[in-house]
Amino acid sequence: MTQDLAPIRPSPPPVAAQPATSGSPLLATSPSGRSIRALTGPQKAAILVRLLLAEGADIKLDSLPEDMQTALTEQIGRMRLIDRDTLTAVVGEFVETLEQVGLSFPGGIDGALKALDGRISPGASSRLKQMVRERHSADPWDRIAHAEPDTLLAVLAPESPEVAAVVLSKLSVTRAAELLGKMPGERARRVAYAVSLTEGIAPAMVARIGESIARELDQRPPRAFAVAPAVRVGAMLNSATGPVRDALLDALREQDAAFAEGVGKAIFTFAHIPDRLNPRDVPKVLREVAQPDLISALAATLPQPGSPEGRAADFLLANMSQRMAASLRDEVETRGKVKGKEAEAALAAVVTAIRELSDAGEITLLSDEDDD
Template identity: 50%
Template sequence: MTQIDETVSRSRKAAMVVQMLLAEGQRLSLSSLPEETQLRLTRELGAMRTIDRTTLLQVAAEFTRDLEAVAMTAPGGVEKALNALDGQISPATAARLREEASKSQGGDPWAQVIAMSPADLRAVATGEALEVCAVLMSKLPVAKAAELMGLIPGERARRIAFAISRTSAITPDAVARIGAALASQYAGTQAPVFAQPPVQRVGAILNSVGAATRDSVLAGLVDEDASFADDVRKAIFTFPDIATRLAAGDVPKVTRNVDNGELVTALTAAQAAGGQDAESADFILANMSQRMADSLREEMGERGKVKKSDGESAMNAVVGAIRDAVDGGEISLISTEEEED
């Protein structure tokens, strides 16, 4: 076989193989690679155009003798390469590449703004000056502008609509500056540092602490920011919430993932505590098979008195199993809004 052109780098060869696998519908897990490797690979994909068949076959043979010979056209452009690698490189890597491409190509910042979802654009429409919002609405496709308008409070929407009437004399340079400012502040050129918003992060932490600590932190939050504290309280799910927020049919799905000893300890401690804890314990027992419930009651009778720390730890284990099932999409909790309805 003719030797492959020595000017073809290993990075380019790797990009060719990745493109072949993607073309075959393979899903690759590349996010675990070092960021520099992900960057180099994606840049190579973005730089490639049409690959001649001889080179492709030689690269394929070099990487694997069993790969069928195919001809292909690489994505062409960083954005197309990123679309092809969606979900297969880390968000931080993708954000960095988009930022590099935008700077090098002088990309239109309005394209980044327009690509945002109406839910994300709501922060712009409710927080920026009316004149800026009027320009934003004018640049958006009609359908997206209408959806965004529906997410804005009525009085604010009316004032923005009136402000649009004053945009006829605005200069192209002013529109460009507004687009650049909005893209820089809102379009998210950097990946989020945290996977969840603050309310969810605080709620998750308070789910796993003792009741005394949780109540103390919530009381402090009320003094600092009552609205944030209320949102955190809604995000919290603890053992007393089981009776009202866990669907009866989901009890078996959860209890099967809890160590039997911890389940016995949690139910024993909850019934001894009384109140909502006891209600949740009764709810769990009432919504499993009669045989299993009888077995648990027998073990609870033999368990005796439970130390407070052991009881809280066991109840947290039950709550943790519920949270894991929710995060895994196996079950859904009843929302506090549904309860109020």
């Protein structure tokens, strides 16, 4: 182990390996009985970091505040040879400290906000983020990276293409491409070209742009509804009967074709199952549907071969075990004809199970653009 640390040997004599002198506090007594001089916290941190790097560990030091990164680097630069007894004592103390930890808390308000994300109200979250911003203790680019695309686009709209180019350059490639795709054609072209002008921009200017955009995001009033209007209306129509749903969609198309299109994309009915549900998720869905509801739904749709609902029933049966499918077909024959209201309730139960699994993140519904 000490051989790995040898490359950091300059000319001055060892600092941490000297025996304790009179009046010098002791860090520990080594197994050999040698007294080891006490080290400061930064010195211990430097030893541990140097040891981990020598062992090939991937340490994410860039997550530390810059002043701490600077102090750690300066301390490593001042260190010289570390004897084996000192190294063993520092590592032992570190391991013992870790073993005594019962619970850890995120550091600062910014860390607490991340831990409580989604569990406090939007208003409280907005005020706390503004507080963090005023104290300059949070990374503005983290705030920008997690902003809703439409909200970020609205904040960037009045900014120059050069400012927008800086923001996109600080985001992930996927996120930047998503934002470019949502911009009008001419605006997207200007912003894309402005990226070529960012090579010589000073880091201080990038930091000021980040602070300004993050401040604009924090000052925007929190949204009362987390879900877009078209998605909310689509969820309502999911539970409506077919005739009511079709009539309302037709009325919406006459009033606002673009909004009606968004509502149509948000609607998910039993007939959409073959196009939107991944075949491998069928068993998971069926476990969430009560057996009587599933049998009623199949009994109402299987006698309609070629119809969208009949195709959905065949899709479900085709993506479960053959034994289970045969058993369900027998149950359907025994069940006989299903009345209209009962059929609607059974189909809604299957759709509700799919939507709940999707909202919980346990399955992912396919979009119209997916090839699957």
